[in-house]
Amino acid sequence: MWQFVIRRLLLMIPIFFVLSVIIFSLIHIVPGNPIDNLIGPGMTKAHEQKLIEKYHLDKPLPVQYAIWLANLFKGDLGTSIIEKRPVTELLRHHLPYSLSLGLTAIALSFVLGVSMGILSAAAKDTWIDHMAMVVALFGVTIPAFWLGLILILIFAVWLNLLPVSGSGTLVSLILPAVTVGLGGAGLIARITRVSMLEVASKDFIVMLHAKGLGKKAILLKHILRNALIPVITILGLRIGWVLGGTVTVEIVFARPGLGQMLITGLFRRDYPVIQGSMLLLAMGIVLGTFLADVLYAFTDPRVRDQHQ
Amino acid sequence: MTLLCLENISVEFTTRDGCVEPLNCIGFDLDDGEILGLVGETGSGKSVTAQAIMGLLPFLDGRVSQGRILFKDVDLLSLSESEYQQIRGNRISLISQNPMTSLDPVYRVGNQIVEGLRLHLNISRSDAAKRAKAVMTSLGIANSEKVFSQYPHQLSGGLKQRIVIAMGLCADPELLIADEPTTALDVTVQAQIIELFKKTTRDRHVGLIMITHDLGVIAHLCDKVVVMYAGTVVERGDVATVFKNPRHPYTLSLLGCIPTFGMAQKTLNAIPGNVPSVRTFPSGCRYHPRCFHAKPVCVKHSPETIRTSKGTLVKCHMFSPDWRKDSEKVG
Numbered sequence: 001m002w003q004f005v006i007r008r009l010l011l012m013i014p015i016f017f018v019l020s021v022i023i024f025s026l027i028h029i030v031p032g033n034p035i036d037n038l039i040g041p042g043m044t045k046a047h048e049q050k051l052i053e054k055y056h057l058d059k060p061l062p063v064q065y066a067i068w069l070a071n072l073f074k075g076d077l078g079t080s081i082i083e084k085r086p087v088t089e090l091l092r093h094h095l096p097y098s099l100s101l102g103l104t105a106i107a108l109s110f111v112l113g114v115s116m117g118i119l120s121a122a123a124k125d126t127w128i129d130h131m132a133m134v135v136a137l138f139g140v141t142i143p144a145f146w147l148g149l150i151l152i153l154i155f156a157v158w159l160n161l162l163p164v165s166g167s168g169t170l171v172s173l174i175l176p177a178v179t180v181g182l183g184g185a186g187l188i189a190r191i192t193r194v195s196m197l198e199v200a201s202k203d204f205i206v207m208l209h210a211k212g213l214g215k216k217a218i219l220l221k222h223i224l225r226n227a228l229i230p231v232i233t234i235l236g237l238r239i240g241w242v243l244g245g246t247v248t249v250e251i252v253f254a255r256p257g258l259g260q261m262l263i264t265g266l267f268r269r270d271y272p273v274i275q276g277s278m279l280l281l282a283m284g285i286v287l288g289t290f291l292a293d294v295l296y297a298f299t300d301p302r303v304r305d306q307h308q
Numbered sequence: 309m310t311l312l313c314l315e316n317i318s319v320e321f322t323t324r325d326g327c328v329e330p331l332n333c334i335g336f337d338l339d340d341g342e343i344l345g346l347v348g349e350t351g352s353g354k355s356v357t358a359q360a361i362m363g364l365l366p367f368l369d370g371r372v373s374q375g376r377i378l379f380k381d382v383d384l385l386s387l388s389e390s391e392y393q394q395i396r397g398n399r400i401s402l403i404s405q406n407p408m409t410s411l412d413p414v415y416r417v418g419n420q421i422v423e424g425l426r427l428h429l430n431i432s433r434s435d436a437a438k439r440a441k442a443v444m445t446s447l448g449i450a451n452s453e454k455v456f457s458q459y460p461h462q463l464s465g466g467l468k469q470r471i472v473i474a475m476g477l478c479a480d481p482e483l484l485i486a487d488e489p490t491t492a493l494d495v496t497v498q499a500q501i502i503e504l505f506k507k508t509t510r511d512r513h514v515g516l517i518m519i520t521h522d523l524g525v526i527a528h529l530c531d532k533v534v535v536m537y538a539g540t541v542v543e544r545g546d547v548a549t550v551f552k553n554p555r556h557p558y559t560l561s562l563l564g565c566i567p568t569f570g571m572a573q574k575t576l577n578a579i580p581g582n583v584p585s586v587r588t589f590p591s592g593c594r595y596h597p598r599c600f601h602a603k604p605v606c607v608k609h610s611p612e613t614i615r616t617s618k619g620t621l622v623k624c625h626m627f628s629p630d631w632r633k634d635s636e637k638v639g
């Protein structure tokens with residue numbers, strides 16, 4: 001098991017390099033550059049040239065990449081060209097907002113999704129099942145920003161129970177977390193249901209009945225544990241996605257998360273900001289997948305053995 | 309004393325395309341400590357019989373539509389689900405057809421035995437583990453300590469089958485139902501497992517229903533035999549008598565199908581035709597399309613079960629007093 005974890009960790013090193021190359025080159029291929037955003041009236045060509053040299057933009061791309069990477073290993077992601085602040089400082093400021101939202105949403109997705117899936121599978125083909133699946137379908141298909149607006153309208157404007165936006169308090173986390181979490185919950189509910197029904201049709205389930213086990217014990221101890229294996233995979237993928245994929249929700253609720261930082265950076269072609277935040281988000285996805293793999297091996301002994 | 313008695317059991321399954329009846333009015337009985345062989349081709353209803361006795365049909369969209377199943381004079385069909393749970397895996401155990409798929413892949417095999425034990429016996433986890441290991445050792449699992457904490461996929465087919473048997477034996481059942489316990493195994497292991505069954509059931513005085521299509525196993529192991537065809541019992545009685553004096557044409561053909569040493573080469577006897585599927589069971593006697601002796605009466609009417617002079621029971625028109633009068637042959 002440990003061998004497997006260590007091997008998976010080591011594998012992340014080459015992934016990191018490949019990612020850094022892709023992120024770096026993609027951004028520089030996009031037309032436009034940050035200097036255009038800095039030039040104001042009254043600036044001369046000489047000024048512009050000076051700025052270009054300051055940010056090494058005159059050098060060939062591979063050299064620029066090497067400089068960036070070298071600084072990266074020193075813990076320096078560069079300085080925002082527009083805001084003039086170190087990117088690491090910006091990330092430190094924005095990351096907690098994304099992390100708190102992302103993790104709460106994931107936890108909510110998991111708990112809500114799995115419970116709905118269990119309920120649905122246990123009451124297969126009854127109205128409970130149909131209701132749960134319709135709710136899940138809504139969760140999957142409703143765009144998050146729209147759901148966010150509706151939730152604000154209901155809970156903040158009409159009922160006046162929760163704040164419209166903001167990010168300072170725990171209460172202000174509820175609406176955005178529900179907004180992001182519902183989509184995941186719908187997906188997980190549907191996967192849990194299908195997976196549980198599939199496991200329930202296996203031979204060994206009949207044998208568990210033959211052992212004299214009650215329905216509840218079979219459902220919760222045996223079917224669920226087997227059915228969670230694909231759910232974990234989805235969950236791992238969602239972890240990475242939820243960190244960066246919540247931009248629209250961040251905007252709706254005015255949360256200064258990583259997504260907002262990235263979008264602002266993109267509009268201004270603020271290379272160091274884009275590179276830094278994209279790298280962090282990409283590593284979030286890699287880490288999420290890694291976590292899923294470890295959990296996967298933990299749940300399924302067959303996977304564990306394959307890696308030995 | 310009679311341990312188990314099936315009276316006129318019919319079973320129905322509700323499927324997407326309507327109702328099917330894989331068992332039609334079957335009956336047999338079994339005494340304490342007796343070994344009964346249930347034999348027939350695939351699709352004859354052997355496994356459904358086992359599921360009916362275990363009360364597993366409700367989980368498979370099936371139900372017993374008529375008849376009684378008496379276990380020590382208790383009608384199993386009148387029990388509630390929770391009362392049935394007290395009996396399943398405790399007083400009646402099922403050993404399944406396929407050891408490869410009958411264990412939960414994500415739990416250690418030892419814990420799966422312990423789970424069943426603790427469900428029925430009021431014992432601690434460590435006592436249950438001790439008992440499980442003891443049963444595993446008695447079943448010829450050499451390093452039971454190690455096997456106990458392994459997962460199903462890490463074990464060979466033979467070992468898995470032994471685990472499944474251990475699971476069946478652990479709680480000291482009065483009746484054991486073994487549904488083709490050796491089909492998934494290679495021949496050398498098969499012989500070991502059969503020996504194991506003989507020894508354990510005789511030692512513990514456990515009643516055993518052995519479901520198989522291997523007549524050799526029946527001859528070697530069983531006291532009684534029940535021959536099934538297309539959801540009916542065509543012949544039953546004690547093994548020696550039935551094998552020496554087979555009466556039903558199907559039993560005769562079945563016995564004729566066993567290749568023997570020194571048999572002329574190239575001629576492997578087979579019964580012409582196939583077992584009808586549950587959706588297309590023929591009218592009258594269900595064996596008539598494949599029977600050499602069939603007459604119009606066989607097509608029209610289902611035969612009665614008749615007691616032969618040797619004391620066996622046979623469900624065939626040939627043994628009814630009216631048979632000779634009806635001289636016309638079919639086909």
